[in-house]
Amino acid sequence: xxxxxxxxxxxxxxxxxxxxxxxxxxxxxxxxxxxxxxxxxxxxxxxxxxxxxxxxxxxxxxxxxxxxxxxxxxxxxxxxxxxxxxxxxxxxxxxxxxxxxxxxxxxxxxxxxxxxxxxxxxxxxxxxxxxxxxxxxxxxxxxxxxxxxxxxxxxxxxxxxxxxxxxxxxxxxxxxxxxxxxxxxxxxxxxxxxxxxxxxxxxxxxxxxxxxxxxxxxxxxxxxxxxxxxxxxxxxxxxxxxxxxxxxxxxxxxxxxxxxxxxxxxxxxxxxxxxxxxxxxxxx
Amino acid sequence: xxxxxxxxxxxxxxxxxxxxxxxxxxxxxxxxxxxxxxxxxxxxxxxxxxxxxxxxxxxxxxxxxxxxxxxxxxxxxxxxxxxxxxxxxxxxxxxxxxxxxxxxxxxxxxxxxxxxxxxxxxxxxxxxxxxxxxxxxxxxxxxxxxxxxxxxxxxxxxxxxxxxxxxxxxxxxxxxxxxxxxxxxxxxxxxxxxxxxxxxxxxxxxxxxxxxxxxxxxxxxxxxxxxxxxxxxxxxxxxxxxxxxxxxxxxxxxxxxxxxxxxxxxxxxxxxxxxxxxxxxxxxxxxxxxxxxxxxxxxxxxxxxxxxxxxxxxxxxxxxxxxxxxxxxxxxxxxxxxxxxxxxxxxxxxxxxxxxxxxxxxxxxxxxxxxxxxxxxxxxxxxxxxxxxxxxxxxxxxxxxxxxxxxxxxxxxxxxxxxxxxxxxxxxxxxxxxxxxxxxxxxxxxxxxxxxxxxxxxxxxxxxxxxxxxxxxxxxxxxxxxxxxxxxxxxxxxxxxxxxxxxxxxxxxxxxxxxxxxxxxxxxxxxxxxxxxxxxxxxxxxxxxxxxxxxxxxxxxx
Numbered sequence: 089x090x091x092x093x094x095x096x097x098x099x100x101x102x103x104x105x106x107x108x109x110x111x112x113x114x115x116x117x118x119x120x121x122x123x124x125x126x127x128x129x130x131x132x133x134x135x136x137x138x139x140x141x142x143x144x145x146x147x148x149x150x151x152x153x154x155x156x157x158x159x160x161x162x163x164x165x166x167x168x169x170x171x172x173x174x175x176x177x178x179x180x181x182x183x184x185x186x187x188x189x190x191x192x193x194x195x196x197x198x199x200x201x202x203x204x205x206x207x208x209x210x211x212x213x214x215x216x217x218x219x220x221x222x223x224x225x226x227x228x229x230x231x232x233x234x235x236x237x238x239x240x241x242x243x244x245x246x247x248x249x250x251x252x253x254x255x256x257x258x259x260x261x262x263x264x265x266x267x268x269x270x271x272x273x274x275x276x277x278x279x280x281x282x283x284x285x286x287x288x289x290x291x292x293x294x295x296x297x298x299x300x301x302x303x304x305x306x307x308x309x310x311x312x313x314x315x316x317x318x319x320x321x322x323x324x325x326x327x328x329x330x331x332x333x334x335x336x337x338x339x340x341x342x343x344x345x346x347x348x349x350x351x352x353x354x355x356x357x358x359x360x361x362x363x364x365x366x367x368x369x370x371x372x
Numbered sequence: 373x374x375x376x377x378x379x380x381x382x383x384x385x386x387x388x389x390x391x392x393x394x395x396x397x398x399x400x401x402x403x404x405x406x407x408x409x410x411x412x413x414x415x416x417x418x419x420x421x422x423x424x425x426x427x428x429x430x431x432x433x434x435x436x437x438x439x440x441x442x443x444x445x446x447x448x449x450x451x452x453x454x455x456x457x458x459x460x461x462x463x464x465x466x467x468x469x470x471x472x473x474x475x476x477x478x479x480x481x482x483x484x485x486x487x488x489x490x491x492x493x494x495x496x497x498x499x500x501x502x503x504x505x506x507x508x509x510x511x512x513x514x515x516x517x518x519x520x521x522x523x524x525x526x527x528x529x530x531x532x533x534x535x536x537x538x539x540x541x542x543x544x545x546x547x548x549x550x551x552x553x554x555x556x557x558x559x560x561x562x563x564x565x566x567x568x569x570x571x572x573x574x575x576x577x578x579x580x581x582x583x584x585x586x587x588x589x590x591x592x593x594x595x596x597x598x599x600x601x602x603x604x605x606x607x608x609x610x611x612x613x614x615x616x617x618x619x620x621x622x623x624x625x626x627x628x629x630x631x632x633x634x635x636x637x638x639x640x641x642x643x644x645x646x647x648x649x650x651x652x653x654x655x656x657x658x659x660x661x662x663x664x665x666x667x668x669x670x671x672x673x674x675x676x677x678x679x680x681x682x683x684x685x686x687x688x689x690x691x692x693x694x695x696x697x698x699x700x701x702x703x704x705x706x707x708x709x710x711x712x713x714x715x716x717x718x719x720x721x722x723x724x725x726x727x728x729x730x731x732x733x734x735x736x737x738x739x740x741x742x743x744x745x746x747x748x749x750x751x752x753x754x755x756x757x758x759x760x761x762x763x764x765x766x767x768x769x770x771x772x773x774x775x776x777x778x779x780x781x782x783x784x785x786x787x788x789x790x791x792x793x794x795x796x797x798x799x800x801x802x803x804x805x806x807x808x809x810x811x812x813x814x815x816x817x818x819x820x821x822x823x824x825x826x827x828x829x830x831x832x833x834x835x836x837x838x839x840x841x842x843x844x845x846x847x848x849x850x851x852x853x854x855x856x857x858x859x860x861x862x863x864x865x866x867x868x869x870x871x872x873x874x875x876x877x878x879x880x881x882x883x884x885x886x887x888x889x890x891x892x893x894x895x896x897x898x899x900x901x902x903x904x905x906x907x908x909x910x911x912x913x914x915x916x917x918x919x920x921x922x923x924x925x926x927x928x929x930x
Contacts, residue, residue, distance in 0.1 A: 137681075221470040244468060251464075255756060261720040262757045266770040266817060267744040287759040291803050295755070296465045303466040306422055306458040307526065311450060312484030 090135035092219040096323045097228035100216045102331050106338055107212040111205040113342045116372055117197060120204035127211040136218045143253065144214050151206045156199035163195025171196070222247035237310060244300065251296075252289060259288050344368045373565055374398040374421065374534070379435035381416060381425060390416045392589035394435075398567065398582070400533075403560045405576055405597065406569045408586035409611045410806045410836055414569045417586070418536045420444060421567065423452040440533060457527030461539035463519035472498075472506045472514075472522050479530045497529035500562070501555050516706050517548025521555050528559060535559065537568040541575060542833060545706045545861045547901035549575055571836045574616040577601075578632035587611055598630040612838025617906045620923030634906060641910055668696045669732070670825055670855045671717055676726035678712055686712045687879040690726070694825075699848075699856045701870035701887070703863075705901040709879040710859040711752065714827040717857065718749040731824065744774055748823030752830050754814030758802040763794055763813050766802050770821040781820070788816040791846045808839035815843060819850065828858035832865050844869045863903055866890075867921050875900050891919055 095103065107127065114120055131144065161174075170190045177188030216225075222243040229239035263269070263284065348368035350356040374397065381391040390413045398404055406414050419425045426433035427449045437444040440455050460466060469475040476497050480490045498504045501521045506514065511522060520540055527535060537556070541549040549572070557579050560566045570576050577583070583600040585593040585607060592611070593604035601608070601619040608615055618637060622630040625640045671694040678687045686709050694700055702710040715721045716728055719735050728735040730746045738746065751757060760766040767788055771781035789795045792812040797805060802813045811831065818826070826847065832840050844865065847856055860866050866873055866887065873890050875883035877900055883890060891897065891908050911920045920926035 223468075223470045223474055247468065258751060258753070259756050259759075261715075261718075262749070262751050263759075264740050265718060265720070265744065265747075265749050266757075266821060267741045267773040268769070269740060284759045288756045291758075292753070292755055299460055299462065299465040300468070302424060302458065303460065303523075304468065305424075305428075305449065306453045306456075307479030307530065308450065308453060308482040311482050 090133065090219075091130050092134040092215065094324050094327050096327075097220050097224040098231055099323060099327050099331060100220055101225070101228050101232060102335070104212050104216055106331065106335050107208050109342065110338050111208045113338065113345050114372055115201055117200055117204070119372070120201055120208070124204050124207050124211070127208055127215070131211055131215045134215060134219050136215070140214075140218050144211065144218075147210055147214070148207055151210060152203040155203035155206060156196060159199025159202060160191045160195035161189065163192040163198055165194065165198075168195065169193040217246050217249060220246075240309075248293070248296070252293065255289050255292060256285065259285050341372050345372055348372075373400045373402075373440060375436070375438045377436040379420070379437050380433070381420070382432045383416075384430045384432075388589075389432075390589050391420075394589075394591055396584070396591060396594050398565065400565055401560070401563055402582050403557075403566045403580040404568070404582045404584055405573065405580040406567060406584045406586065407571070407573055407613050408592070409613070409838065410808050412586040412611075413589040414586055415538055416589075418458070418538055418567060418569060421452075421534065421536050422456040422458050423447065423449040424458075453532075454530070455532055456534045456536060457530065457532040459520075459523055459527055459535065459537045459540055461542045463516065463523045463543075466523050467511045467519060470510060470512075472503065472509050472511060472525075475511055475522055476526045476529050479526060483530065493529045493531075497525040500528055500559065501525040502551075502558075515548060516544045517551040520544065520548065520552045524552070524555060524559070528564070532564070534565045534567065537566070537570070539570055540568065541570055541572050545901045546903045547705055553579065571614070573614045577616045578618070585611070585613070601630055612836060612841070614837040617923045621906060621910070621926070624923055624927030634909065637906065638910060638913060642914055645914070669693050670696045670730070671857070672727075672729040673713075673716070674727045674729075676716060676728065677724040678716060678721060679724050680712075685724070685879060687716070690879065690881070692874070692881065692884075694855055694857060696854045698872055699870045700858070701866035701873045702857065702859045702876060703861070703866055703873055703900065703902060704876040704882075708876040708900070710876055711829050712879075713876065714749065714829055714857060714859060717825070718747055718827055719743060720749070741774055744770065744821045745823060747825045747827060748818035748821055749827040750811075750815050750818055750829065750831060752833065754811045755803075757814040757817060758810065761801060762799050763789070763802055763805070763816070764798040766813055767816045767820045770817060774821065784820045784822065788819045791850070792816050792819075793842065808835055808842075811835060811839065812843060822852040824852065824854040826853050826856045828856065830859050830861070832860055832862045840865060861901075863905060864921075875902070888919060888921075 092100070107123070110123055111120075114123075132141075136144070160171075169192060171193050173188060173190045175182055175186055175189040177183045177186075179188075225246060226239050226243035229242065230236060268281075268284070344364050345368055347356070347361055348365050351361070351365050376394045376396050379391055379394045380389045382389040392413075394417070406417065408414055416425065419429075420433075420437055421439060423444055425431065426445060433445070439447075439452060442451060442455075444452065467475055469478060473494050476494045477490050480493055485493065494507075495504075498507055501524050503518065503521050503525060506518060506522070511519065514522065524535075524540075535556075540552055540556070544552060553575065556566060556568070560579075566580075568576060568580070577597055580597050582595065583593065583597040584591065585600065585604060587607070592607050593600050595603075601615065601623070605615070605623070616632070618632045618634075619630055621627075621637050621641075625637070625644060627636070627640055631637060671692075673690055673692045676687055676690040677685060679685045690713070692713075702713060704710055712721065716723060717730075717735075719728075719738075719740075730738065730743070735743075758766060760769055764785060767785040768781055771784060776784075789798055792815065794809065794812055794816060797809060797813075802810060805813060815831075831843060835843075840862075847853060848869070856869075858865075858870070867890075870887050872885065873883065873887050874881055875890070875896065882900065883893070883896055890902075891904060891912065894904070896902075897904050905921060907920045907923050907926045910916075911918060911926065918929070920929060
């Protein structure tokens with residue numbers, strides 16, 4: 089049984105919203121790591137094909153590595169504990185010039201939390217994109233009372249993701265045929281050469297979107313709105329209950345966190361809420 | 373029904389008007405073919421018909437344009453789109469739904485129809501476009517011709533009185549093009565006015581009653597289609613527009629009224645032969661090539677397997693050799709494996725099994741930078757190859773990355789600019805050029821690397837006859853190219869520029885031989901969606917000793 093087959097498009101959108109809220113409102117590395125593992129488990133059991141899994145893996149690994157690496161090097165808050173030094177500040181010339189380049193323990197922890205935020209949202213977003221048809225997302229978004237134009241734009245954007253991925257591959261291949269390998273040679277070169285890859289894709293996307301908008305305009309887009317074939321599948325009661333509980337839990341966590349921040353910023357304090365402050369500090 | 377009176381239109385970025393004083397009337401039920409060279413104003417003209425111009429454009433519009441009595445300037449786009457449906461060349465850029473019926477229903481949903489009305493209209497549109505069997509199919513799984521008919525169905529479901537097509541056939545194989553044309557003809561018979569822009573004049577001219585020929589934003593000819601080929605033949609030729617073989621045959625055989633009827637052409641041809649005791653010259657048809665084929669293998673594929681999705685092979689056990697001095701056309705219906713085959717030769721896709729050799733070396737053992745002098749490839753959408761600020765930089769990009777001496781790179785760049793007629797555009801941004809110029813720029817970027825084997829993936833798609841001839845002629849004359857391998861649906865391009873044709877069907881070679889022999893098996897042609905030109909049919913059916921590819925050859929042979 090594929091895990092995401094249990095979810096209706098509407099439930100998937102709710103899952104995205106819950107995950108996004110969770111990622112923003114939590115600072116506990118254990119809770120973040122746990123939720124990330126839960127999302128990865130959902131992804132791996134969703135029946136996504138291996139090509140898409142590779143795309144996800146590349147995106148997640150790059151994001152996690154980049155975030156943790158950069159935060160551990162450039163963590164500025166105090167106190168901070170040096171784990172090891174890349175460049176000691178006593179090193180002649182470079183040391184004085186850079187002021188030393190160190191990996192900080194707190195930076196790694198902070199980077200890990202930030203990386204989990206990205207990892208959770210990225211995994212959840214790609215999971216929904218890979219397992220849901222764009223028109224189903226549109227329908228579900230409308231049912232969730234999101235504005236029609238916005239929902240339509242999102243669903244069309246999602247529809248064109250595979251095309252853009254295919255075009256990126258074509259552009260890179262065509263450039264290799266001209267002796268240029270924009271995606272090779274480590275991690276820095278792709279950033280430097282991104283323009284050469286992105287420009288043709290961007291120009292082509294603009295051409296395509298203008299064509300699409302003309303086509304949609306010529307079919308009276310946005311004038312009125314009826315729904316044909318409202319065949320959204322019957323929602324699984326277990327998933328609904330689970331999402332409800334998860335949503336409730338996260339809202340509760342959000343409220344606790346909010347009280348904690350009000351206390352920290354000296355805006356609002358109640359001695360009766362000390363247990364909540366303690367809970368927030370230790371666990372959320 | 374549609375009335376243009378002294379209409380001018382200039383884009384905000386251009387000084388010269390793109391539409392330059394057009395006055396014409398299109399009547400109810402007309403079927404109008406709009407043709408002309410690239411940049412002559414065809415697309416601009418049709419954009420006026422549903423109000424995209426002037427309503428969504430910031431350019432300067434003047435003159436009088438009325439559609440079904442409504443003034444375009446004072447009517448809203450909503451009012452105009454109710455009457456005029458617009459269909460573009462790429463169905464993939466227009467389809468937004470998962471299933472066929474949802475796609476057709478989209479416009480009706482926007483018009484606020486209820487579910488029952490939508491169902492009725494969807495069924496009606498499916499029937500009219502002959503795709504009832506596709507109703508519940510996933511739009512991504514359809515062929516090009518089927519997708520284009522879905523797009524047409526989604527427009528006619530709203531029951532417009534005018535349908536405007538902008539190159540609807542350009543991305544389709546002959547089978548898909550035929551399906552779409554049959555559908556459009558049926559709609560015209562129902563009373564819908566059709567306006568169609570297309571470079572493939574040969575595929576359409578027989579169906580249309582009016583021809584509109586544009587040049588530099590002005591009308592070069594407007595009137596009866598058949599008359600247009602008599603009165604404006606020299607203009608068609610001057611503008612590099614394809615003349616249908618049937619027209620050339622009619623004129624060459626001295627038929628009073630131009631006919632597209634094969635039977636009439638055949639009977640006239642036979643009469644003429646008998647009456648005048650014509651003796652067909654013995655000259656064999658020869659592919660127009662300057663290369664002399666040798667027996668040295670330049671590309672070799674041995675037992676090649678390839679699959680995009682596990683368990684669904686696109687090519688299986690394919691063994692093929694390509695020789696120096698040989699130009700090869702790869703033909704076959706969409707999805708037959710043509711593009712996959714050349715992508716494997718280029719090393720873009722990795723083989724599932726087998727060996728590809730380039731000039732005696734196994735492809736995988738050759739580094740990318742070394743490959744560039746062995747093999748170059750022009751991909752199907754040349755726009756994806758352009759990313760530099762100017763044409764000059766685009767052409768220099770490859771040699772610079774290959775670390776070719778600056779002086780040598782510049783010399784190559786200048787030669788290519790000259791050969792491809794791009795010298796005056798060398799400082800222009802590639803994206804700002806016309807379709808044909810962009811194709812030539814992308815090709816130029818490959819040619820400055822001077823590859824021995826040139827791979828072209830459907831180089832004729834969306835190009836007019838003049839561009840095709842220009843490009844192919846240039847390639848023939850380049851001495852560093854030892855072999856050209858190209859995919860095409862265009863039998864004329866294959867016959868003119870290839871010595872050898874390979875026809876693929878579901879990843880298997882079903883024909884591999886000299887170009888002139890391809891017409892020996894009518895069944896093969898039919899099964900693989902290949903069209904047989906009228907002169908070829910005539911020479912076969914009338915028992916000529918030789919096969920004449922073009923009307924010109926056939927007429928000249930008397």
